[in-house]
Amino acid sequence: MGVRHISTTLPTAAARARSVLATAWSCAVTTEIGRDELVGAHSVGADGTVLLVPPRDSALATAMICAPRGEPSTLLELADVSPVPVRDRIRARLWLSGSLVPDGERFVFAPTCAVLHDATGERIGIGLDELALTAPDPLAEAEARLLTHLADAHEDAVEQLTRLVRADSLYGVVRVRPLAIDRYGLTLRLERARSQADVRLPFDEPVEDVSQVTERMHILLTKARHVRRPLLRPATPES
Structure with a gap:
């Protein structure tokens, strides 16, 4: 293959x-x-x-x-x-x-x-x-719905996706949140106690419309599950 x-x-x-x-x-x-x-x-x-x-x-x-x-x-x-x-x-x-x-x-x-x-x-x-x-990104109108659903209903999936992030980039991270999504990929926000950084997870192919997002996310998650290292389990920062 x-x-x-x-x-x-x-x-x-x-x-x-x-x-x-x-x-x-x-x-x-x-x-x-x-x-x-x-x-x-x-x-x-x-x-x-x-x-x-x-x-x-x-x-x-x-x-x-x-x-x-x-x-x-x-x-x-x-x-x-x-x-x-x-x-x-x-x-x-x-x-x-x-x-x-x-x-x-x-x-x-x-x-x-x-x-x-x-x-x-x-x-x-x-x-x-x-x-x-230039046209807007095909996911622009759906982005708010996609990201809030991912953050609120699929916290476990976000956790799985951290396996695709370099291990040294996760040092000191206390929370990971989906920050942005567009036709080319998903961006995660890595929050530390006093700083933050963003990391981009590219799709294998650009999406043409919102109906293709589920497939692209499934491919990312499948790749993440094949990474042999412990999951990041960030602690929620205190208010």
Whole structure:
């Protein structure tokens, strides 16, 4: 039997950005007038176009009235937040700068710059054409459900998966939680008493839709069961 190639591919910055746009429920909007934290006030089109419907008493609504030509300089900030409770739940931040154009009762955001701020501190610029042409990760909409189910109902499976992590990376670990999942793999958060680290477990092949996740996870667990070493049994840290 031939050895199957294990993909080590990561989602592109554009795919991560589109996933954040597709799943973020809130966004911060800053103009010359002030800053608003808007909840449920934005939507995203298939090409990544952001539409905003701010409350009438918001700083953004005021800015639209006061700005010349009704197109104020605007900064949108969206956070990629882990659906599973962990330390430092924000996995990345997406910053979009540009202007707003009135369109009836709503405003169309016209970006001029897109930057993804990774949790590692790296800032990645994203081309606007690439952002418009890239689709969100196929698991983006289902990620919260997949991860919370794995964390809440399959703690034993998460424990099994630690066999795929290098033994020296597990030194001092007190808790392991699923942090992220995308078409290319699963990321675990390794929490220690005063620090944490993330480790990625790649799928053998990328998934095309959520229906393939169970098979990919089964393959990872089968590999883990064939690793001959004791399971990590981290103690839950005290509150």
